[in-house]
Amino acid sequence: MRMADRYLINKCLNGDSTAFGLLVDKYKESIYALAYSKLRNFHDAEDITQETFIKAYQNLRKLRQWDDFHAWIYAITSNLCKDWIRAKFRRPDCEFIEDQSAKSLNDYSSQENPTIELLHDAIDSLPEIYQQVLTLHYLGGMDGAEIAEFLGMSPTSIWQRLSRARSLLRKEMLDMMSETFEQQKLHAGFTFRIVEIVKGVRLNPISPKTLPWGLSLATGIIVAFLSIGTHLNLINNNGSLSGSPLPCESKVLKVGEIPVDVIKVSNISILTNQQWNGNGLDYVVPSLQNALFMSPQAGDIWTRKADMPTPRSSLSTGVINGKIYAIGGWPSLPTVEEYDPETDKWAKKSDMPRGRQNHTAGTVNGRIYVIGGWNKADGPLLAVDEYDPLTDTWTRKSDIPTPRLELSVSVVNGKIYAIGGWRDMENLAIVEEYNPVTDTWTRKADMPTIRESLSTSAVNGKIYAIGGWNNIQNLAVVEEYDPEKNVWTRKSDMLTARNDLSTSVANGKIYAIGGKEGNNVQYFSVVEEYDPKIDKWTKKADMLTARAWLSTNEVGGKIYVIGGGNKDRDFPAVEEYDTGFASESINLKGKLPTTWGDIRTAVNK
Numbered sequence: 001m002r003m004a005d006r007y008l009i010n011k012c013l014n015g016d017s018t019a020f021g022l023l024v025d026k027y028k029e030s031i032y033a034l035a036y037s038k039l040r041n042f043h044d045a046e047d048i049t050q051e052t053f054i055k056a057y058q059n060l061r062k063l064r065q066w067d068d069f070h071a072w073i074y075a076i077t078s079n080l081c082k083d084w085i086r087a088k089f090r091r092p093d094c095e096f097i098e099d100q101s102a103k104s105l106n107d108y109s110s111q112e113n114p115t116i117e118l119l120h121d122a123i124d125s126l127p128e129i130y131q132q133v134l135t136l137h138y139l140g141g142m143d144g145a146e147i148a149e150f151l152g153m154s155p156t157s158i159w160q161r162l163s164r165a166r167s168l169l170r171k172e173m174l175d176m177m178s179e180t181f182e183q184q185k186l187h188a189g190f191t192f193r194i195v196e197i198v199k200g201v202r203l204n205p206i207s208p209k210t211l212p213w214g215l216s217l218a219t220g221i222i223v224a225f226l227s228i229g230t231h232l233n234l235i236n237n238n239g240s241l242s243g244s245p246l247p248c249e250s251k252v253l254k255v256g257e258i259p260v261d262v263i264k265v266s267n268i269s270i271l272t273n274q275q276w277n278g279n280g281l282d283y284v285v286p287s288l289q290n291a292l293f294m295s296p297q298a299g300d301i302w303t304r305k306a307d308m309p310t311p312r313s314s315l316s317t318g319v320i321n322g323k324i325y326a327i328g329g330w331p332s333l334p335t336v337e338e339y340d341p342e343t344d345k346w347a348k349k350s351d352m353p354r355g356r357q358n359h360t361a362g363t364v365n366g367r368i369y370v371i372g373g374w375n376k377a378d379g380p381l382l383a384v385d386e387y388d389p390l391t392d393t394w395t396r397k398s399d400i401p402t403p404r405l406e407l408s409v410s411v412v413n414g415k416i417y418a419i420g421g422w423r424d425m426e427n428l429a430i431v432e433e434y435n436p437v438t439d440t441w442t443r444k445a446d447m448p449t450i451r452e453s454l455s456t457s458a459v460n461g462k463i464y465a466i467g468g469w470n471n472i473q474n475l476a477v478v479e480e481y482d483p484e485k486n487v488w489t490r491k492s493d494m495l496t497a498r499n500d501l502s503t504s505v506a507n508g509k510i511y512a513i514g515g516k517e518g519n520n521v522q523y524f525s526v527v528e529e530y531d532p533k534i535d536k537w538t539k540k541a542d543m544l545t546a547r548a549w550l551s552t553n554e555v556g557g558k559i560y561v562i563g564g565g566n567k568d569r570d571f572p573a574v575e576e577y578d579t580g581f582a583s584e585s586i587n588l589k590g591k592l593p594t595t596w597g598d599i600r601t602a603v604n605k
Contacts, residue, residue, distance in 0.1 A: 005023065005069045005070070008020070008022055008023050009023075009060060009063070009069060012057070012060055013060060013061060017057075017195060017198050017199045017201075018195055020053075020057055020194070020195060020198055021191050021192070021194065021195040023053075023069070024053050024190075024191045024194050024195070025191050027070065027073060028049060028053070028186055028190060028191065029139075029140045029141050029142075029185070029186065030136065030140045030142060030146075030150055031049045031052055031053070031073060031074075031077050032045055032046065032049045032139070032140065032186055033045075033135050033136045033139040033140030033141075033142070034074065034077050034078075034132070034135075034136065034140070034150075035048040035049055035052070035077055035080075035081055036135060036139055037131060037132045037135035037136065037139075038078070038081040038085075039081055039084065039085075040120055040123075042184045044084065046186060046190075048077065048080050048081060048084060049077075049186070049190075050190075050193070050194060050197075051080055052073060052076050052077045052080055053073075053194050053198075054194065054197055054198060054201075055076055055080070056072070056073050056076055057198040057201055058198075058201055070149070070150060071152065074150065074151075122169055122177070123135070123177075125168075125169075126165055126168055126169070129161060130161055130164060130165035130168070131165075132151075133147055133151075133158055133161045133162055133165065134162065134165045134166075134177075136150070136151075137162055138177050138178055138181045139181040139184070139185075143320075143321040143322070144158045144159040144162060144321055144390075145158075145321060145322065147162075159390055162390060163388075163390040163391050166390075167391075174365075175365075175436075175437040178365055178414070179414075179437075299578050299579055299580015300540055300541045300578070300579070300580060301541065301577075301578045302541060302542075302543060302544050302575055302576070302577055302578075303575065303576045303578070304544060304573070304574070304575055304576075305341075305344050305560070305574040305575065305576050306339075306344045306345060306346060306574060307572035307573060307574060308326055308337060308339070308346060308562060308563055308572040308573075308574055309337055309346050309348070309572070310326075310329075310333070310335050310337060310572065311563070311565075311569070311570045311571055311572040312326075312328075312329030312330055312333060312335070312563050312565075312570050312572075313329060313330050313357075313547075313548070313549035313550070313563055313564050313565035313570045313571070314328075314329050314330040314357040314358045314359075314549045315327060315328050315329030315330075315333075315357075315549075315551050315562070315563050316328060316329075316359050316360050316361035316370060316551055317361065317551040317552075317553050317562055318361045318362070318363040318368035318387075318553070319363060319553045319554070319555055320363060320366055320367075320368065320389050321366075321389070322340075322341065322342065322555055322556070323338050323339065323340050323341075323389070324338070324339040324341065324553050324555065324560060324562065325337075325338050325339075325349065325368060325387070325389065326338075326339065326551070326562055326563065327352060327356075327359075327361060327368070327370055327387070328352055328355065328356040328357060328359055328370070328373065329356075329357055329563060329570075330357040330358075330549070330565075330570060331357065331376075332355035332356060332357050332374070332375035332376055333355050333356075333357070334351040334352040334353070334354060334355040334356070335351060335352075336348075336349040336350060336351060336352060336387070337349060338389070339560070339562070339574065341555050341556070341558070341560060341576070349389075349392055350392045350393065350394065352370065352385055352387075352394060353383075353385055353394050353396065354375060354378075354381070354383060354385070355375045356370065356373035356374070356375055356381060357373055357374055357375065357405075358372075358373050358374050358405035358406050358549075359371060359372050359373025359374075359381070359405065360372055360373070360407055360408055360409045360418070361409070362409040362410070362411045362416040362434075363411065364411055364414055364415075364416060364436050365414065365436065366388070366389070366390070367386050367387060367388050367389075367436070368386070368387040368389070369384060369385075369386050369387075369397065369416055369434070369436065370384065370385045370386075370387065371384050371400055371407070371409060371416070371418055371434070372400055372403065372404050372405055372407050372418065372421065373405050374405040379403075380403040380404050380405055380423050380424075381403055381405075382399035382400055382403045383396065383399060384396070384397040384398060384399060384400055384434070385397065386436075397436075397439055398434075398439045398440060398441060400418060400432060400434070400441060401432055401441050401443070402418075402421075402423070402428070402430050402432060403423060404421035404422060404423040404428055404430070405421060405422055405423070405452075406420075406421050406422045406452040406453045406500075407419060407420050407421030407422075407428075407452070408420060408421075408454050408455050408456040408465070409456065410456040410457060410458040410463045411458060412458050412461055412462075412463060412483045413461070413483070414435075414436065414437070415433050415434065415435050415436075415483070416433070416434040416436070417431060417432075417433055417434075417444070417456075417463055417481070417483065418430075418431070418432045418433075418434065419431050419447055419454070419456050419463070419465055419481075420447055420450075420451050420452060420454050420465065420468065421452050422452035422453075427450045427451055427452045427469070427470055427471055428450065428452065429446040429447040429448070429449065429450040429451070430443075430446060430447075431443075431444040431445060431446060431447055431481070432444065433483070444483075444486055445481075445486045445487065445488060447465055447479060447481070447488060448479055448488050448490065449465075449468075449470070449475065449477050449479060450470055451465075451468035451469060451470050451475055451477070452468060452469055452470075452499075453467075453468050453469045453499035453500045454466060454467050454468030454469075454475070454499070455467060455468075455501050455502050455503040455512070456503070457503040457504065457505050457510045458505070459505055459508055459509075459510060459532050460508070460532070461482075461483070461484065462480050462481065462482055462483075462532065463480070463481040463483065464478060464479070464480055464481075464491070464503075464510060464530070464532065465477075465478070465479045465480075465481065466478050466494055466501070466503055466510070466512055466530075467494055467497065467498050467499060467501050467512065467515065468499050469499035469500075469518075473497070473518070474497035474498050474499055474517055474518060475497055475499070476493040476494040476495070476496065476497035476498075477490075477493060477494075478490075478491040478492060478493060478494055478530070479491065480532075491532075491535050492530075492535045492536065492537060493537075494512055494528060494530070494537060495526075495528050495537045495539060496512075496515075496524065496526045496528060497517075498514075498515035498516060498517060498524055498526070499515055499516060499517075499548075500514075500515050500516050500548035500549050500550075501513060501514050501515030501524070501548070501550075502514060502515075502550050502551055502552040502561070503552065504552040504553060504554045504559045505554060506554045506557055506558075506559055506579040507557065507579060508531075508532070508533070509529050509530060509531050509532075509579075510529070510530040510532070511527060511528070511529055511530075511540070511552075511559055511577070511579070512526075512527070512528045512529075512530065513526075513527050513543055513550070513552055513559070513561060513577075514526070514527075514543055514546070514547050514548060514550050514561070514564060515548050516548035516566075523546040523547055523548055523566045523567075524546055524548070525542040525543040525544070525545065525546035525547075526539075526542060526543075527539075527540040527541060527542060527543055527577070528540060541577075543561060543575060543577070544573075544575050545564075545571060545573050545575065546566070547564035547565055547566060547571055547573075548564060548565070548566065549563075549564050549565055550562065550563055550564030551563060551564070557578075557579060558576050558577060558578050558579065559576070559577040559579065560574060560575070560576055560577075561573075561574065561575045561576075561577065562574050
């Protein structure tokens with residue numbers, strides 16, 4: 001991530017002002033939240049955020065340590081906020097008090113509505129050490145690790161402060177805070193506006209020798225490598241390849257307001273004059289715009305990772321702060337274990353209040369909600385249990401109206417949708433919506449196809465119910481649910497009919513993984529990719545271990561398959577699937593996937 005900052009700063013200092021837009025996209029939410037935490041006014045915070053980036057661009061040459069851009073821009077924001085406070089309170093009849101409180105500032109604001117004033121009162125009731133981390137988390141969309149790096153503190157300290165701050169506020173206030181801050185996000189076009197402004201700021205190009213040594217070496221190696229062969233001669237000024245055309249595959253990722261294009265180029269043309277073994281390894285050549293957040297890779301590759309301590313199937317998992325929590329499983333286990341993909345290590349956590357298997361889980365606002373399932377003592381379960389990883393504690397919530405197992409859930413707009421399942425020898429089409437804010441359930445439109453052992457995933461506000469079993473046969477059926485309209489639509493069938501599979505979303509596409517046929521007839525290692533935009537399925541590389549009753553999660557553009565089993569045994573196996581679009585931990589929450597062309601059109605209207 002730091003290398004990406006260094007690359008973009010170098011581009012800016014050499015006359016590419018559009019590269020600064022990528023830095024703005026990366027840090028704008030954090031800076032906006034920081035400014036708001038000090039000023040308690042959304043409009044003023046946006047003005048300070050804009051001024052911060054403009055001032056940073058104007059003074060970019062003064063930044064000596066390019067790795068410290070995040071700390072530098074943090075300091076600029078803090079100083080601008082202090083200047084704003086001084087100007088606000090400079091009166092002919094009073095002297096400025098250096099440390100005016102946010103509460104005093106709020107008293108002068110005439111633009112806030114009663115809800116926001118209530119929110120301010122709640123925040124101001126907290127000790128100052130908690131106010132900033134709470135704002136960075138809820139308004140800036142930052143997790144504990146990101147806040148820690150941004151403020152130069154330890155992640156443990158940040159998580160403790162977040163946990164303590166939450167415990168001091170009522171749940172209703174936290175929910176109102178989350179909803180209010182979501183409505184006050186920076187508007188679409190903010191990045192574009194900054195880039196248009198800084199285009200008028202002239203920065204003298206730097207000497208090539210000032211390019212950081214690591215980047216100079218890396219650039220030299222890349223250029224030398226790309227110069228091999230007669231079909232590739234050089235890289236032109238805009239970063240694209242010149243020479244004869246190469247067979248390639250291009251994909252466009254949208255990061256914030258910046259479209260980032262990734263070109264995957266075959267090395268067949270590059271190596272035509274070389275002796276090679278015909279394996280056709282692919283090299284990834286990024287455009288200059290792409291050097292920011294994404295690490296483009298060949299993709300479609302499986303890697304074995306550290307085994308889960310407890311072998312199990314029919315479990316559920318959830319992701320919070322980049323860590324995966326494996327919960328319950330056959331035979332009705334209460335076991336919870338945490339997996340850190342970054343370190344490839346497992347840790348034991350607090351058990352669930354009750355053992356479960358064939359259940360499901362949804363994650364909302366940093367908490368995991370475990371729903372439905374079965375155990376030997378109670379049969380199909382009504383209980384909903386909420387897990388908070390920050391405190392490693394469990395809380396009982398309102399029961400699901402329809403007790404069932406082999407169901408699936410997806411989350412849209414902070415609400416959990418429990419779909420399908422099985423109870424009393426009957427397959428179900430029931431859909432029930434859970435609102436964590438009010439701790440209430442609502443019945444919604446039934447799924448058109450009655451089924452159990454299905455998997456669901458949400459993309460762009462729509463839920464896709466995939467596969468399953470209807471007591472007669474495996475299903476390849478895919479149905480799309482629109483929670484806003486409460487309407488179901490039939491989509492293209494999956495390529496391989498199956499049940500007890502798992503699906504996850506990466507880069508806006510759904511990956512259907514594993515599963516089985518019928519009553520333990522065959523176990524699949526099949527992986528199929530669904531693109532909701534074009535309603536099309538594509539076959540991908542098979543998983544290493546064929547299995548059903550597994551669970552999958554996406555972290556940083558990679559999908560982690562955990563547990564599962566076949567008719568003979570349960571697996572501890574964890575396998576990582578590289579989709580080809582692995583992210584360097586950039587937080588995309590709250591960012592609008594708007595292209596430059598869309599923004600320019602909107603501005604010109």
